[in-house]
Amino acid sequence: MKRRRCLQGTAGLLLAATGLAARAASYEDWFRYIELDLGREIQKMLQAGFDVNTVDPKGQSGLYVALREGSATVVPVLLAWPGTALDAQNAMGETPLMMAALKGRMDVMASLIARGARINKDGWTPLHYAATGPxxxxxxLLLAHGAVLDAVAPNGNTPLMMAAGYGAIDSARLLLRRGADARPRNKGGRDAADLAKAADRLGLAQELGDAAAAR
Incomplete structure (x- = not known):
């Protein structure tokens, strides 16, 4: 009897170890398949019961990683899967909509917005990221859906500042036309015109300076 119990206990430990190893392999496969853009493999894992909202060590969801990596066949699979957390935030507070906005992925943005993804949030917002992108x-699109025009990031930057220093010049001009305030300064003491000057966008810097003075 004791021998049987010992064997049963050993078998249980082996099964548990095998299960843990399988889960670890699945976890590694999940993010590897995403980075390699293997949409069919991702679909198979989901159909086998893998959790679509599994995150990596940085708290990044599969959808966020797929958007960051430009995994064209994986993104639609994850978007279509029931239960995908559209507003999952990583350790930096970034969401899939923010990454889609940074990449200028209009199709993904439209899908996320239609399904209720948050457009406004504390800290950095999707509009900051869109303004930083190309x-x-x-x-x-974000402004048409009620994005806060002069949202303030933790470092004091507004979407206009991000567009002025890092994004498309046309984005900065669009924000100005929509009434964005060019006067605020970030925690480094710089305004949108200063950021444009630092990026050697002297014409834009003049426009921003004129807009600030006209307020």
Missing amino acids: NPDAVE
């Missing part, structure tokens, strides 16, 4: 249409 596509003014991403800025336009």
Whole structure:
């Protein structure tokens, strides 16, 4: 009897160890398949019961990573899967909509917004990220859905500042036309015109300075 119990206990430990190893392998496969853009493999894992909202050590969801990596076949699989957490935030407070906005992915942005993804949030917002990216249409889309025009990030930057220093010049001009305030200064003491000057966008810097003076 004791021998049987011992064997049963050993078998249980082996099964548990095997299960843990399988889960670890699945975890590694999940993010590897995302980075390699293997949409079919991701679909198979989901159909086998893998949790679509599994995050990596940085708290980044599969959808966020797929958008960051430009995984074209994986993104639609994750977007379509029931239960995908659209507003999952990583350790930096970034959401899939923010990454889609930064990449200028209008199709993904439209899908996320239609399904209720948050447009406004504390700290950095999707509009900050859209303004930093290359596509003014991403800025336009968020504004059309009620994005806060002069949202303030933790470092004091507004979307206009981000566009002026890092994004598309047309995005900065779009924000100005929509009434963005060019006067605020960030925690480093710089305004939008200063950031444009630092990026050697002297014409834009003049426009921003004129807009600030006209307020």
